[in-house]
Amino acid sequence: MMEVRGVYFPEAGSANTENTLEVAKKRAEQLGIKTIVLASTSGETGLKALKLFTDYKIVVVTHATGFPAPDAQELTPKNRAKILEKGGSILTATHAFGGVGRAVRRRFNTYQVDEIIAQTLRVFGQGTKVACEIVLMAADAGLIRTDEEVISIGGTGSGADTALVIKPAHTHDFFELKVKEVLCKPR
Numbered sequence: 001m002m003e004v005r006g007v008y009f010p011e012a013g014s015a016n017t018e019n020t021l022e023v024a025k026k027r028a029e030q031l032g033i034k035t036i037v038l039a040s041t042s043g044e045t046g047l048k049a050l051k052l053f054t055d056y057k058i059v060v061v062t063h064a065t066g067f068p069a070p071d072a073q074e075l076t077p078k079n080r081a082k083i084l085e086k087g088g089s090i091l092t093a094t095h096a097f098g099g100v101g102r103a104v105r106r107r108f109n110t111y112q113v114d115e116i117i118a119q120t121l122r123v124f125g126q127g128t129k130v131a132c133e134i135v136l137m138a139a140d141a142g143l144i145r146t147d148e149e150v151i152s153i154g155g156t157g158s159g160a161d162t163a164l165v166i167k168p169a170h171t172h173d174f175f176e177l178k179v180k181e182v183l184c185k186p187r
Helices: 014-031 044-052 077-085 100-108 113-124 126-140 171-176
Strands: 007-009 035-039 057-061 089-091 150-154 162-167 178-186
Touching: 007 014, 014 044, 014 150, 014 162, 014 178, 035 044, 035 126, 044 057, 044 077, 057 126, 077 089, 089 126, 100 113, 113 126, 126 150, 126 162, 126 171, 126 178
Parallel strands: 007 178, 035 057, 035 150, 057 089
Antiparallel strands: 150 162, 162 178
């Protein structure tokens, strides 16, 4: 038996970013995990993580280009340059749970399997859905290995409020992804 402390925030959102990063770092040190995958829309959360997680592999996953509007990218050029300068990797790709399935929903007003999976994961919170999705995306891009646990950090709206220890998988092997530990999330 293993006992692991979980942190539950009273509210979701960016007010939990610093605490989420601290909880994740403490557990990464305990487990010897050296890869952190995190969602960052504008790049602010990515920069905060790079300040805290020195000597770690940091993979910053952005929204797909076109997510907010056609051809628009929310990661600012300034933050992109800073993340790369500080040694972080950036992944901008189609969302694992919202590619062609989202197009089908928009055109035919019906949900596809990928969006049903996303909605199911949201039962545990938006950050949990994000943390699982970005690990799939990073594995598909070859930025993380599927045979090494990572800590994945997601959020609700902006910032970070959820951290999970995950054994990654590629999207086509989705059911091999394993959430090993819930480190923190909104209650």
